[in-house]
Amino acid sequence: MGQGLERIIQESVPGKQITIAHVIASPAPDIYDRLGLERREAIGILTISPYEASIIAADVAAKAADVGIGFLDRFTGSVVLLGDVQSVETALRAVCDMMRGRMGFTVVETTRS
Template identity: 60%
Template sequence: MAGKELTSVSRVLEESVPGKQVTIAHVIASPVPEVYEHLGINAVGAIGILTLSPFETAIIAADIAAKAADVGVGFLDRFTGTVIIAGDVQSVEMALTSVCRTLEMVLGFAVTTVTRT
């Protein structure tokens, strides 16, 4: 074709293939009241946050946490893999540690260290 340039077009397909992992396990020891307000949960001491993949693992993690310590499940999203628990600091930390240990030892997950602020 005279006078016309042919242009090459590249297409990239991206696909998310989640591994079996706990990416965040964090304790907020003394949240400001606004955090509770925005989450829509009662201020009971500490907040624990988990992010997991595959996302459905959030259901398993919430169950493990609630059975391991005196915590309440404030939020669970099986579409993003997010779990938020609340209770006193020691219970929240124990619950997150139990979740990480169980997912690692029983289900072969890669887990992160439980952190705290």
């Protein structure tokens, strides 16, 4: 054991954060097929911790704009939104604003491709 080897134990401790907030405008049709999602004009992606906050995010998004919830996983914090580009952007903005302002989350800038 004393050969200079070091043992490192890493532990993930999630904070209150949104680490991905992204809009895919005009996704390739294959993306919808692979994910088993209804084809729409745009896809919005959120990754949130703590993971249970994804439920809150989905509710805020659905109330803020005409978007559908394509996927919600309270065990990984993933939320996928479907709709037209403007609605998806509005929904992501509403989620980020509420989580940052009212819940004290650290939030990334929303991106678009």
